[in-house]
Amino acid sequence: MVHFDSAPVALEDEPEKLEELDGRMAKSKDEALMNSVMQNDKQTIEDGKLIADSFNRSIGAFTPDLLFEQMVKNYSMARQLIGDTILRLVSGFDPNYIEKNLPIPEFRQQLRENIRKKINDLKDKELLDNDGTISDKGVDLASMVLYVEELDHLVPKGVFGEKISKKKAHYGEPSESRAFRKGDRYKDISMRKSLRMAIRRSHAELARGDLKTIDRESKGTVYLLYGIDASASMKGAKIETCKKAGIALAYQAIQKKDKVGLVVFGADVKDFVAPTDDFPHLLRTLTTVRAARETDFTALIDKAIDLFPLGNQTKHLIILTDAMPTVGENPDEETLQAIGKARAAGITISMVGIQLEKKSVKLAQEMARIGDGRLYLVKNLAELDRLVLEDYDAVRG
Numbered sequence: 536m537v538h539f540d541s542a543p544v545a546l547e548d549e550p551e552k553l554e555e556l557d558g559r560m561a562k563s564k565d566e567a568l569m570n571s572v573m574q575n576d577k578q579t580i581e582d583g584k585l586i587a588d589s590f591n592r593s594i595g596a597f598t599p600d601l602l603f604e605q606m607v608k609n610y611s612m613a614r615q616l617i618g619d620t621i622l623r624l625v626s627g628f629d630p631n632y633i634e635k636n637l638p639i640p641e642f643r644q645q646l647r648e649n650i651r652k653k654i655n656d657l658k659d660k661e662l663l664d665n666d667g668t669i670s671d672k673g674v675d676l677a678s679m680v681l682y683v684e685e686l687d688h689l690v691p692k693g694v695f696g697e698k699i700s701k702k703k704a705h706y707g708e709p710s711e712s713r714a715f716r717k718g719d720r721y722k723d724i725s726m727r728k729s730l731r732m733a734i735r736r737s738h739a740e741l742a743r744g745d746l747k748t749i750d751r752e753s754k755g756t757v758y759l760l761y762g763i764d765a766s767a768s769m770k771g772a773k774i775e776t777c778k779k780a781g782i783a784l785a786y787q788a789i790q791k792k793d794k795v796g797l798v799v800f801g802a803d804v805k806d807f808v809a810p811t812d813d814f815p816h817l818l819r820t821l822t823t824v825r826a827a828r829e830t831d832f833t834a835l836i837d838k839a840i841d842l843f844p845l846g847n848q849t850k851h852l853i854i855l856t857d858a859m860p861t862v863g864e865n866p867d868e869e870t871l872q873a874i875g876k877a878r879a880a881g882i883t884i885s886m887v888g889i890q891l892e893k894k895s896v897k898l899a900q901e902m903a904r905i906g907d908g909r910l911y912l913v914k915n916l917a918e919l920d921r922l923v924l925e926d927y928d929a930v931r932g
Contacts, residue, residue, distance in 0.1 A: 587677035588620045593827055596667040681782060758794050759852075761853055784853075789812050796811060800834055836870075856886070874905045
């Protein structure tokens, strides 16, 4: 049987460091495991994918006989819940082949034996505990596989270099002032310097030519929070893609000396990490995210306000969701009020809408507007990591 739950896996307070592709990360407690992944060992990578996808599918434990019974009783439902990746890796058969041959008694016997053998093999490797739940070593392996899969195609593109941009940004600390010109944001007008200019020119009223605007340099530490909607509709490919985009964001931002945190939300806040430069801890926490239940944006935003540091630092929250709020007496209004509260605390908010319905787009636009951030509408999941990194670049300037 495959058990579905929403309980987070217990993580150590100070997770062991993973050995990084280019030497930037420290060694893991199981070097042999990391070396197997780095050397592209097929069996090790498949074991990691199986475990990683079990989190994406909200699977809590593997029990071979009950898993087999689920498949025999209602294969279509089992396939929908478990997914093709897990079915293939745990049975050794293509899911379509299973469906075609399941009525044959001899095939059923072989299928049951394959499932037992695979799960016992995962236990022998200490990737599963004796009761079929995922072990700490299993979480480590799944994290490594997700990490390698996502960064393997990003590192060669040279997008992880450190720089301090001198371009004008909507975020960051005020720099020098200059004359206001078309296209500048009105909120960046310095009233004090504009009034001084008007007085110096003996103007009785403030004229457009007196207006002075503040350029902002995107430099210093940027504090980011990555908010993942872990409601039931995100289960499967959506939440997997969000995890990988989060890995890319954390890697890039931490290399640029910024700090990244995580808030996992559904009907409430399920897990969180305050902005940090501890990449292995973020990686491990992202890996273990499971989807379940409803969507409460106010809980996410309130938690974000608590997690960000006080002061004038650049603070940015990026929210990834496939739906709009469903919790509260008036979810839409309560969410917009929470965003206004966050903005008053100096936090900007961008929205990434994943395959949103038309009726949800308008609210998402308003959320991004009040949050003084950007709205990205994602139809193709393959574009998600690029858009998340694009938002980070816009924040950093």
